[in-house]
Amino acid sequence: MLTDFLQLTVAGLSQGSVYALLAVGLIAVYTVRHVINIAQGEFAMLAGLGSAWLAAAGMPLLLAILVAILSVTLVAIAMERLIIARVKKLTPLTSIILTLGVSTLLQAIMLLAWGPEAKGVPLFPGTNILIGGVSIRSQEFWMIGALVVVGGGIVLFYEKSRWGKALRACAEQPVAARIVGISPVTASVLAFAIAGFVGGVAGVVASPIYLSLWSGGVLLGLKGFVAAVLGGFVSFRAAIVGALLLGVIEAYVAGYVSSGLRDGAAFLILILVLVVRPQGLVLKPTAVRV
Amino acid sequence: MTHATTPTLAGTRSLRTRFWANNKSTLIGCGVLVALMIVVPFTASSSVMNIVVFAMIFALPAIGLNLLMGLAGQVSLGQAAFFAIGAYTHAILLTKLDLPGPVAATVGVLAAMLVALLVGLPLMRLRGHYLALATLGLGFIVMIGVREWDVTGRTTGIYGISRPTVLGIPIDNSGFFLWFVTPFVVIGLILALNLTHSRAGRALSAVNDSELAAESLGVNTYALRLKVFVLSAGFAGLGGVFYAYQVAIVSPATAEFHLSVSILLMVVIGGLGSVWGAVAGAFLVQFLGEGMRDVIPAIFPGATGEVQLLGYGIVLILVILLLPGGLHQAATTLWQKLPFAGKRPPGDAHAHVPEDDTTIPQLPAVSTPVAAGEPILVLEGLSKRYGGVVAVNDVNLTVPAGSILGLIGPNGAGKTTCFNMISGALTPSEGTVTFLDQVISGRKPHVAAAHGLTRTFQNLQVFTSTDVVGNVYMGRYRKGSAGVLRGMLGLQSGEQSTHRAASYEILQSMKLSDAADDSASDLSFGKQRIMEVCRALAAEPALLLLDEPMAGLSGAEREVMAELLRRLRTAGLTIVLVEHDVAQVMSLADHVAVLDDGVLIAYGDPESVRNDPAVVVAYLGTDLDEAEAELNELEEHA
Numbered sequence: 017m018l019t020d021f022l023q024l025t026v027a028g029l030s031q032g033s034v035y036a037l038l039a040v041g042l043i044a045v046y047t048v049r050h051v052i053n054i055a056q057g058e059f060a061m062l063a064g065l066g067s068a069w070l071a072a073a074g075m076p077l078l079l080a081i082l083v084a085i086l087s088v089t090l091v092a093i094a095m096e097r098l099i100i101a102r103v104k105k106l107t108p109l110t111s112i113i114l115t116l117g118v119s120t121l122l123q124a125i126m127l128l129a130w131g132p133e134a135k136g137v138p139l140f141p142g143t144n145i146l147i148g149g150v151s152i153r154s155q156e157f158w159m160i161g162a163l164v165v166v167g168g169g170i171v172l173f174y175e176k177s178r179w180g181k182a183l184r185a186c187a188e189q190p191v192a193a194r195i196v197g198i199s200p201v202t203a204s205v206l207a208f209a210i211a212g213f214v215g216g217v218a219g220v221v222a223s224p225i226y227l228s229l230w231s232g233g234v235l236l237g238l239k240g241f242v243a244a245v246l247g248g249f250v251s252f253r254a255a256i257v258g259a260l261l262l263g264v265i266e267a268y269v270a271g272y273v274s275s276g277l278r279d280g281a282a283f284l285i286l287i288l289v290l291v292v293r294p295q296g297l298v299l300k301p302t303a304v305r306v
Numbered sequence: 307m308t309h310a311t312t313p314t315l316a317g318t319r320s321l322r323t324r325f326w327a328n329n330k331s332t333l334i335g336c337g338v339l340v341a342l343m344i345v346v347p348f349t350a351s352s353s354v355m356n357i358v359v360f361a362m363i364f365a366l367p368a369i370g371l372n373l374l375m376g377l378a379g380q381v382s383l384g385q386a387a388f389f390a391i392g393a394y395t396h397a398i399l400l401t402k403l404d405l406p407g408p409v410a411a412t413v414g415v416l417a418a419m420l421v422a423l424l425v426g427l428p429l430m431r432l433r434g435h436y437l438a439l440a441t442l443g444l445g446f447i448v449m450i451g452v453r454e455w456d457v458t459g460r461t462t463g464i465y466g467i468s469r470p471t472v473l474g475i476p477i478d479n480s481g482f483f484l485w486f487v488t489p490f491v492v493i494g495l496i497l498a499l500n501l502t503h504s505r506a507g508r509a510l511s512a513v514n515d516s517e518l519a520a521e522s523l524g525v526n527t528y529a530l531r532l533k534v535f536v537l538s539a540g541f542a543g544l545g546g547v548f549y550a551y552q553v554a555i556v557s558p559a560t561a562e563f564h565l566s567v568s569i570l571l572m573v574v575i576g577g578l579g580s581v582w583g584a585v586a587g588a589f590l591v592q593f594l595g596e597g598m599r600d601v602i603p604a605i606f607p608g609a610t611g612e613v614q615l616l617g618y619g620i621v622l623i624l625v626i627l628l629l630p631g632g633l634h635q636a637a638t639t640l641w642q643k644l645p646f647a648g649k650r651p652p653g654d655a656h657a658h659v660p661e662d663d664t665t666i667p668q669l670p671a672v673s674t675p676v677a678a679g680e681p682i683l684v685l686e687g688l689s690k691r692y693g694g695v696v697a698v699n700d701v702n703l704t705v706p707a708g709s710i711l712g713l714i715g716p717n718g719a720g721k722t723t724c725f726n727m728i729s730g731a732l733t734p735s736e737g738t739v740t741f742l743d744q745v746i747s748g749r750k751p752h753v754a755a756a757h758g759l760t761r762t763f764q765n766l767q768v769f770t771s772t773d774v775v776g777n778v779y780m781g782r783y784r785k786g787s788a789g790v791l792r793g794m795l796g797l798q799s800g801e802q803s804t805h806r807a808a809s810y811e812i813l814q815s816m817k818l819s820d821a822a823d824d825s826a827s828d829l830s831f832g833k834q835r836i837m838e839v840c841r842a843l844a845a846e847p848a849l850l851l852l853d854e855p856m857a858g859l860s861g862a863e864r865e866v867m868a869e870l871l872r873r874l875r876t877a878g879l880t881i882v883l884v885e886h887d888v889a890q891v892m893s894l895a896d897h898v899a900v901l902d903d904g905v906l907i908a909y910g911d912p913e914s915v916r917n918d919p920a921v922v923v924a925y926l927g928t929d930l931d932e933a934e935a936e937l938n939e940l941e942e943h944a
Contacts, residue, residue: 052435121619283443291428
């Protein structure tokens with residue numbers, strides 16, 4: 017009984033780590049551009065399918081992963097330069113349509129390049145561990161570890177480094193940020209690069225267990241969105257906690273109720289949160305100025 | 307009754323000509339569409355026939371989504387969910403309960419609308435991206451639901467749906483089916499077009515320009531958006547009903563995200579807010595999808611599945627980048643370049659009131675339900691705090707009817723915050739606002755407007771997508787009554803022409819009728835301010851709140867404005883104005899209230915306030931004698 021529970025919790029935490037990385041990417045872009053990037057999940061699928069293909073072609077696993085993550089980061093930057101930056105007045109409406117267009121385009125490219133079947137990156141090196149009847153797969157360590165290192169690194173970057181602080185300043189005070197020498201263009205490119213990078217990392221670490229599929233990005237991105245909403249779209253920490261919570265709840269639903277209903281849980285939570293507490297889990301008073 | 311002349315003028319034209327003039331383009335368009343649909347089955351190949359039938363089926367959800375995006379300014383990424391709900395309900399009722407077709411179809415449409423209502427009730431309060439992502443989630447929930455539920459046939463879905471029979475004729479081929487679906491599309495099209503031009507449609511387009519201004523003119527944004535959302539789901543549900551008939555199998559694929567994307571693409575290609583565009587978009591996307599499914603496997607050997615998405619993604623991006631108005635924009639631009647397309651003669655639908663500068667301008671009607679001198683607006687213990695900052699602190703004030711109250715104070719004294727709490731744009735931290743014996747504080751601005759309180763804004767809130775008269779016309783919103791249903795049925799032209807005539811008269815009274823047909827955003831700053839006052843007056847309020855009405859006006863314009871305010875007061879209107887021009891306030895107002903640091907420090911007639919030592923110190927921040935000397939000097943300069 018308890019073993020099952022712990023087993024599900026571990027699975028949920030590892031899956032939640034992937035959602036958390038996607039949420040970090042979504043928030044990074046949202047705080048700077050006020051764009052909710054519907055293509056965020058596609059970054060993960062692109063990296064997963066790309067590295068699986070490179071590895072299958074004989075490239076060493078580590079190199080294949082690095083090349084894939086780097087390429088996806090470049091794709092995200094290209095998306096910002098070629099598409100997002102070209103719109104003068106970005107309303108919520110146009111930004112949704114544009115990023116949806118990019119998402120659809122990336123899906124079609126993945127379908128044409130790698131076909132309709134799901135593919136997985138080979139398992140990362142490591143040994144599975146058995147503690148008190150609970151088996152933890154080494155890949156699950158990799159997933160949680162990716163969140164700790166990459167997610168934690170991004171949070172530290174935002175809170176401690178000069179560039180990170182500048183990005184936050186851009187989000188809060190664009191004019192003031194420009195005065196102290198941060199161009200909004202750089203900030204925007206940097207935000208998309210971060211989104212591409214974390215999306216790519218999430219995609220490759222999840223791929224060995226959960227596989228990558230050309231059309232799987234929308235669902236995955238939405239899970240990240242649910243986590244970001246839990247963080248009020250401003251707080252990385254709250255979003256990461258929300259993502260881990262979401263992963264665990266999903267695992268319980270799949271384990272105790274029905275695996276088919278697993279994906280439904282996320283959206284019921286989403287609608288519940290939007291109804292009850294649209295500002296997310298963070299405590300921050302919002303002021304209206306008329 | 308000053309505006310009795312114009313409705314009679316319009317009334318002299320026969321009803322039939324007026325109907326033709328108002329609906330010419332709709333009638334011609336529908337005629338062409340019907341003619342095409344009659345001819346197509348005789349000429350088209352079976353593959354083209356197939357595309358046309360699906361285009362007509364998908365035109366319905368596209369029209370619905372277009373209303374939601376164009377009018378309510380909201381995106382749904384789950385239009386396929388409502389489509390699927392309609393299709394499944396219809397199919398289940400037909401196959402499992404053997405209900406007659408019309409009943410099953412009606413229940414199918416209602417089921418889609420009911421789900422939209424339940425989702426929309428909480429979600430339409432949120433702005434921006436939330437509805438889009440919540441509906442995207444809803445799409446997945448519906449897909450998971452139908453896949454897991456026995457009633458919906460899990461992954462196999464519902465099959466064995468028999469074709470309908472109309473007047474004893476079985477609709478058993480594509481030609482008949484096209485003729486079966488066309489009347490419904492045409493009716494849906496006309497209803498949607500009517501809605502766009504109706505009172506509700508104009509209100510929604512005003513909301514997209516400035517939600518704040520529209521609400522303070524009495525528009526209940528939330529309720530209207532919710533209605534449009536439910537309506538758009540109804541259109542999607544109807545599309546699903548026909549889909550179930552045509553395909554005879556309803557599977558979880560009907561709730562697919564990619565279907566929602568293709569419906570969204572139809573709307574984007576056609577142009578947001580253009581109902582005809584949505585229909586054209588439906589055809590284009592169907593042909594594009596079919597073409598891509600043929601072309602792509604030829605270029606990329608072995609490509610299978612949803613390869614048309616490549617085209618969809620590229621087109622979505624390109625349209626937004628290069629032609630944000632879609633086909634509608636392209637068609638309008640093209641039409642204006644044609645040599646015979648002269649500009650529409652100004653004022654064709656209304657009779658101009660002759661311009662005559664020697665006459666005294668007409669006054670807008672003023673309705674004050676309480677006797678002059680009785681309290682009309684009462685503020686009790688009104689406070690607003692932001693965290694530790696107190697913007698307004700315990701203000702108590704009674705405004706007597708039929709007078710002008712000037713509210714003055716240094717920058718940051720809390721004047722506009724006070725205004726926002728009175729009009730409902732802000733909720734007070736403490737205290738109440740009572741207007742005509744009703745507590746209105748803490749409710750939305752449209753509640754205050756419904757009771758007869760309108761306002762203007764310090765930072766102008768102009769409806770930029772319409773002309774000057776259209777702005778003033780929006781002020782008439784609370785005087786009208788036609789709702790979404792009456793608007794869709796087109797039963798409000800009488801009401802519309804009366805209000806349009808009244809709008810021209812109000813512009814005339816402020817010497818703005820020359821600019822009536824100009825785009826509102828082309829006006830000078832001062833003229834826009836005057837237009838805002840006209841708009842507020844058009845609502846025939848009992849209490850008018852003016853936030854810096856003189857700012858940006860020329861000397862002559864100030865005189866016209868001051869004169870108008872005096873005459874309005876004589877006619878019985880109560881006015882509260884915030885103004886920086888202290889001299890103007892002193893000469894206009896019956897009473898003056900002075901705010902400093904959120905506290906009401908003085909109240910009384912202009913003379914006593916001017917001499918109040920606390921006021922002098924508040925304004926100049928120095929000791930009394932020095933201040934008085936400076937004040938005198940300043941007044942001499944002014």
